[in-house]
Amino acid sequence: MSKTFDFSVNGKAVSVSLDNEETPLLDVLRNELGLMGTRFGCGLEQCGCCMVLIDGAPEKCCTKPTWSVAGKQIVTVEGLGNAARPHPLQQAFLDEQAGQCGYCLSGILISAKALLDKNPKPSRAEIAQALDGNICRCGSHNRILRAVEKAATALRAGAAR
């Protein structure tokens, strides 16, 4: 018998009916809601490809049971911005060409968003530490760190205006 869970994704209310309430949130995002931006990397909460914001906190969602997010607010990479209105982080990643294969980027953008929400002026070391839960195998790390610094500056300038 299926159960229904209500939560919000990127500001929109969603209602999902599941036969198995343990179904990972990642599978619901990708297979039920068609939001492919959150990637599957390990299914073990180790690599960070599936990072989303849950009530503002960065969390890996590949094993997170859907029942546990009922009533909560989820933000995925699609909720940050788009080509027409890129989030300053997304713009900075493009400016710095911060990526190679790009598979890890959705999760990294989310981790970076969570950091900048909390700490608008992080040091390079603080950024690196905030991203240690995300694995990048191509070796784009330094570009990514530069991009987050650049986005932080842009966001602070935007807030000051």
Added chain:
Amino acid sequence: MNAPLPGPLNDNPVLDRWVTFPSAGKVTVLTGRVELGQGVLTAMAQISADELDVAMSRITIRSGDTKKAPNEGYTAGSQSIQFGGVALGQALAEVRALFLDQAGKVLACKVSELSIRDGSIYRNGKSTGQDYWTLAGAVDLAIKATGSAARKSVSDLKTIGANSARLDLPAKVFGDSVFIHDMRINGMVHARVVRQPNRDATIGSVDESAIRHAAKGPVEFVRNGNFLAILGGNESAVEAAGAAAANHVTWENVEVPTPLQQEANWLLQRPAVDRPFGAEPADPKGRERFERTYTRAYLAHASISPSCGLALYKDGQLTVWTHCQGVYPLRASLAKTLKLEPSSIVVHHVQSSGCYGHNGADDAAADAAIIAMQKPGQPIRVRWRREEEFIYEPKAPAMIVKVRALLDEAGRPTDWTQEIWSPTHNQRPGAGGNLLGALALPDPPPEPPPNDVPEANGGGATRNGEPLYNIPAKRMLHHLVTEAPVRTSALRGLGATSNVFALECCIDELAERAGQDPVQYRLSITTDARARAVIEKVAVMAKWKAGAAAGSGRGRGIAFARYKNRAAYSAVVVELSVDEAITLHNVWCATDAGLVINPDGVINQLEGGIIQAASWVLKEQVRFDNGIASFDWETYPVLKFSEVPEIDIELINTKDKVPLGAGEVTGGPTAAAIGNAVSHALGARIRDLPLTRERIMAALLRE
């Protein structure tokens, strides 16, 4: 006069395999090279924009498609630009010349009066109303290239040599459906394979009800011999069933690798094919002898996403979607495995995470194809589980490299032997191996005879086994070990990583023995101007100072290589400190990749190679313990953000005539520069990779 065609153009000489003008203002460029995250399609678009004189925005690149794109084998070996890009450029130069000829006829003027700007034809600088698209109907591109057209001269290049933003990056930053994992086809079902642990292993029993119980959703079993797959419409249920299956399926004839076999030294005294190269044995009489042995362990590609493949068999046609490096070789292997004609199979490339060589991509595609043949009309999507990728991806082989040198009075090598023990670096489908799933089928294909990448293609284990330095006699002896405990194949750099690590560490040992600075010593044994230039450049960048005392805990090392001795040149300096573990501080790198298409793209690749090599050297080893014991990111850790050094890279000689492949050049020099810097920091040498804490302690106690 006809000139010889670049290799890939010679193999695919018909011009419309490379470019078409589908509709007004649009250009479609086709390439056999595929996007693996290395930015190759952006570089191809830059080459096309310059050779055709059109804006990049008019160009659509189609790649890796057995229906349309040229057959360029594998996207591998840092050959895409050096060979594929040169072939594409030549094809487009020829197309441009054909259009100018046609314009001359239409406008009744000399071709020398004509020029092209963004696709439009100008006569003596004035618009003619003609362009590629008005002329396209009259220009037959279904003809063969002749090699007669001249490429643009380097001074006329505009897009080539300028930084170009990666065409594929925006979609990835916005979370679009760009990866093969994101593909959904109507009626598609998800599948997981219950992996045969090894060739010849047979299924004992399958507890279907226990697996169904674990799935918590409807699943179906598909079996062909010892190939067993679980299918269903609900991916979560199929994934859970796939994970549970290991506990509910028993196998006979299981062989597992043992801890003893995980060490490189296990390769000694194993059955091997001996392959000698180079000079005759020298007479060592009266000369000083030097001998050192270096090793490295098995490595994983450890792609960030597990492999994925889709297939549909319908009306006698098999369509396969894959992220493999060679769609044509995969098609040939699938045809053999499934007993189909290659003409009834179409293989499309779709992007995935970086592969860095032969990972599970081909095998996941084969899994989907094997299942699709049993479920005609039903699109099948196979996605490997994380553990499956780590355990079943082909590993980079462990290697032993023994260097023997004879020295002159000044301590310079006059005779150099590099003796290499290594399993093969090439079990790509169609080249030296079979598709994994095929081994579980009732009639598995025979084992191919032991072989490695031919030396004409840069070699596998022998890659960079010969120093580029001026040494009068050089030779290699390769023991191609034929019985490896695990399947081995190509990882970025292949044998170059171990060979450069060994030989460049030996060069430092020889410099120290001769009482010379490592930079000066290298310059004293090389007359290659381009090699000297990168070594001198990186020394300036790093503010290298001769004579810094060893053993202070902080150290610097330098190393150099020309990839395959025929692609890009690169010199790397590393600064690090060592206490219980190694902390990387700075890396400087000077690279000569010849004519550079996209400077920022090349730098991105060089940086990636440095970081990946640092990760191999400091952290990585596939462990065996009653099977593969490195099966996730905790048992196979890689370098983290907080562990990455500052990196400073400069490109030199970028306006040379010819591009040189650069994607793999930094791996060997980085490994060796770290080895040399650790030795400098400790005052003790570690000759085995990875540079673990245990080895640091042992080296300190030893010396």
